[in-house]
Amino acid sequence: MAPKKKKELDQDERFQAIVLTDSFFSRFMPLTAVTPRCLLPLANVPLIEYTLEFLAKAGVNEVYVMCSSHADQIQKYIDSSKWTHSSSPFTITTVMSLEARSVGDTMRDLDNRGLITGDFLLVSGDTVTNIDFSAAMAFHRRKKQHDKEHILTMILTPASPYHRTRSQIDSAAFVLDRNTDRCIYYHSVPPPNLPQTSVGLDPDLLEDVDELILRNDLIDCHIDICTPLVPQIFQDNFDYQLLRSDFVKGVLTSDLVKKTVYAYLTNGEEYAARVTSFLTYDAVAQDVISRWCYPVVPEVNLMPSHSYSYQFNHIYKEDKVILAQSCKIGNCTAIGNGTEILDGSSVSRSTIGRNCKIGKNVSITDSYIWDGVEIADNCVIHKSILAYNVTVHSDAEIVGSVVGHHVTVGRGRRLAVNSRLVETPIERESAGLDSFSDDERDQEVSPSVAVVVNDIDVVGVDGVGHLYVSEFEENDSEDSDSEFENTGSTDKMGTKMYQSFKLLNISDDSIASVSNKKRRRKTRRFSSNSVMSTDFERGELSEEEEDFAKEAVDTVTRSIENNHDLDTALLELNTLRMSMNVSYHEVRAATVEALTRRIGHFISTGTLGSKEATVKVFKSWGPLFNRQLFEPKDQVDLLMLLQSTCASGGYGGGFDGQVVLFWAIRTLYDDDIVEEDRILQWWNSEESAASADIRGATVRFIEWLQEAEEESD
Template sequence: MAPKAKKQKEVVQDERFQAIVLTDSFETRFMPLTSEKPRCLLPLANVPLIEYTLEFLANADVNEVYLICSSHGEKVQQYIEKSKWAANTSPFKVHTILSLESRSVGDAMRDLDNRGLITGDFLLISGDVVTNIDFNKVKKFHKAKKQEDKEHIVTMVLSQASPIHRTRSQIDPSTFILDRKTDRCIYYQQIPPVDGEKSSINIDPELLEDVEDEMVVRNDLIDCHVDICSPHVPQIFQENFDYQLLRNDFVKGVLTSDLLKKTIYAYISDSSEYAARVESWTTYDAISQDILARWCYPLVPDSNFLEGNSYGYEFNNIYKEDKVILAQSSKVKSSTAIGSNSSVGDGSIITKSVIGRNCKIGKNVRIYNSYVWDDAIIEDNCVLDHSIVAGSAKISADSTLQPGVVVGYRVVVGRGKVIPAFTRIVESPIVKPDEFERESSFESEDEDEGEATGHDNEQKHSKQIPSVNVKDNSLIGEDGVGVIYFSGDENDGESDSEGDIPEPSSGILYQIKSLNISDDSIASVSTARSKKKSRSGASKRRLSSTSAVSTEYEGGAFSEDEDDFVKEAVATLDRAIENNHDLDTALLELNTLRMSINVSYHEVRKATSYALVARIGHFVATGTLDVKAAFEKVFQKWCLLFKRQVFDDEDKVDLLQLLQSECASLDVAYGGKVFFMIVNFLYNQDIVEEENIYTWWDSKESSASDKLLAVRELTAKLVEWLRDAEEESDDEE
């Protein structure tokens, strides 16, 4: 009996079905709210968005779920650890993977491939999907196609809807060309709306040679990024490092490749099923209203699938939790949800809106098609029209929020103020990085904008576009708290595509249309500041005052604002060296720290240089090792950290300067020798190049003091040898 049981166990293990959830959208369309929370934890009808995705997976017979987290990854991890999904009663095992360096879907897939987690076909899904489709039908379709076609690697789940359906993205409308008989996808292309012009697609006739019956062009499909993938998918991303986007790069690349010869099929869901993705303010409002109107059943408030919820359903799609206090003369109209411990004062009217928990709505307040999150306060005689008020914010008495206003966490709008349409207010200044480019929006395919393809190495994106944060007392009042937030894009709020979105009679989705396209970056807002800003002394911390970065750093003399990061980073590296951690773990910890405190890579290099040189000095000073042995013990492994900290020539020169300053703080008897070995090793490892060494050597900074001159004396021989070798090579040519 024992061997039989063992065999059965092995079969079950082989047949497990895994799901990969991308919790980061790699976009900034929900700024400034996503500067504090990841999109997947923002409330949708008073339920964190990730819960809808996980609830779908619970009904999809998934055995293992891996959450790939980048932006605010630690917050996602903390949330999952406290949720029902981490309990023994969970229908699947859930694991959070901190992929903090990922800047696109392509990066996440390559990281996934490196970790070797995939055991077979898996479900790939975005963490902002709301759907009630019968996934068993999708799996049957996928298996059938795989038996028919051995080259089949992806089944895309698409939902039929009209081109102007409100849950369909107006930002990146897509066209699929399918084989009518087999549903094989022949071609894919995003088609951005163009004013007054008809869009068109160009397709290579060779792609049509294998069409069995006839092809059909479909621009009436909602793509919510639910796919069944074979293990080949991460491998293809790994082999094609320029693939960053799931559809525009991977799908389009596979379909047009002469070498891959792989096929992709489309599963069109039943018209009675619901599937959409919360990818913009437009779809946030549309899906919220669909949930309230019960189009997503059983994903409705009174299902109470989130632990602790206690919604009851009333006529006209009204949902109220326990302990809601409504004044006798107040009116709650259709399609409205109110969370527990919230109160509504006399004469107030709420319609087509969602009110969170512990909210206080005063007297004679008017709330139309708006979303008020937990712990917010709306005082007497206020008007909210197609607006969003984030958690713990306060709208003082007699104030009005015009359509499209977004009020951030803990913001206070002063008494009697009228906030103009489309204004975004955040509690404290935010700097939005522009280190990375767009993902799933048609801007990424706009040839006039340079054909951006997502994250293309940070050295190409060192330009900082600062968000404009303006304290305007005339707007928010003397008693107000907050600053006006702009994305920093010169076209912010003036996108040419704004007028392309249709204007139905209601819905925040069209009132906030200008916010959907103005945020042009896909970068997670917690990423580092630009290197150029840091070195110019204009460095800023998120939610902090400005701080200067010294260009004459010596002996560990960090500026006050850098001190917290440096202490933590050095302690992290000391632990890693002491316990002989692997390099990837150390890099992960450093990047987590870098993004949590929001410092530049210049400061990361500075802390790393300090830690490594100080460790060499410790070994030599204590007599544990001689200079050469100490250098080899520390640098042969750990200097490879610098490969992930330098991205262009300016970075490499900066690294040499930092290491020179650190070695100058060592004992004069061996500091120069250590520095010589460091420069030679960095050169042999291709971390720095001849031109970088020459630039550093000729700079004023490298000879700014007697200590710096002394420590580079031995290295002069290396520089001389490099120049002689270069001259001899030129002569031979």
């Protein structure tokens, strides 16, 4: 009997890990129509490799890879990987869960198979981390000893709410017991461009809690240490689909389950992130190349066939890379084996895959070029992803776009920002919920897609490809009064490479601008009579700076006319601002001009009256100013720009500047974009009083504000 007992003991001491590979949502469409998210390359390494490397260092003995979408590709990849060799630190098994449409379905399938023998690690196949897992495991075991109802430990990393690797789509607030780190309540937080909510706590949840703390500064990568009860609870609750909003929140608030969840907080110096959107894809890739995730860096060569070596300025190259003498390789760049870059080309803050051909005088910045891509002479690639075997003919320009596998972009084509191209039309997206998308419940039904058939207008006569448009974007463009006009769809937020700087804490004192402070900065002065005055200081402005006002107004106007979301408009404005090195004053001026023109259009065509047009435009597009106002004086500047614009006229017949000014200020005040004190400061300033005629309709509003202030005092 002795040998049998020893065998049973070894069986019980196994530490298992469950890897969720599937993306039950469309944030990476159209790339994930062909390739599963866990196999998308990040710094030229498939995402799942970072997750498996973490599990190897965590001391895991058995790994189960749960597959649904593109399961055959994942199976083939795992079978040919180093993790199946005898030298692998764990055994790895792929589990086909083809009917799963959510995390809940996967966990119920896991419970039905009876694979779990003890506590296990639950992690997503798109996680990149270097955390010390032994400390988290020790924390979990201590809590189990002291709390018999403990079933789950969440591993969270402190970071700024606007940290670039934190998914703004999956943001959440955690209410914790300060003394024990027990999670009392979980509340998902809407993205910044959606209406915010308050956190409501049931007083019964606060029993035996001496002091609580509310944290919304935690990156939740969904690395969880679970007990065998977790799959069982999913099995008993078929309405549980999402890991956080359903399972965790349901367990914490249930009168029947009575189980506890704890949060382990890392020391803040460790790195943890999930690639949940094109925005976080860009952020995590740059962090890996910039060595923030050390020792997970390119020269470690996670793939057996890789041969990267580290050079200065975070430049990495494999062995057989051909670089022309006159080409320029900037910082934070990785170049794969067999790639050739010809004369006059420049690459910076980008990743170039294997066997790529880059022609002459090509500019590649902040982009990701996958294996087998060919880019001809004189092309510009900026903030874009070019998937496997893409061909770009000469003189093309691709900015803020995603070009799918095997697409050909024709000669001289200039893709619109946020374009997504596919080789062949896609009939239907993957169904279900995103593995860890707790804020997208309203999109449980998979959307069908529409494909623009006039492909020549997109890729050119010599191009091959179709423009991919999801159903959400199609509805958005057809219905100007839809809910997406004011909020922007969550799906669109997740599927745009060219993400909004509203989600990042960027101001004039950002890193990008600090590096330029030693340069002589030329700014533009606006007269009090016209927002678009050409009376510039020193008269030494470059052609780009002279064109900023026109291009910025055109950018906002185009966004309004095409009913783009706020994120797109904000990002285009900020990109234009940084490329031309102008101040936020000029961005505000251009935005005011564009909105006023739109109001004038509604009035002159008889569509709406002055009040209705102003409220409509500023309700929908006034939030643009949220990322243009950083100090109190900026609000005063905005009000002065509004006053001078309304006074200048020239916006068509029927335009009443007094009415437009009043309702614009009233709407900005109601939406908490400008504060009461700043409005009064503007009103009492000498500069504003100089054009008192235009302020006639605003007098009553100012008197009301002053009376309210006196009553408050």
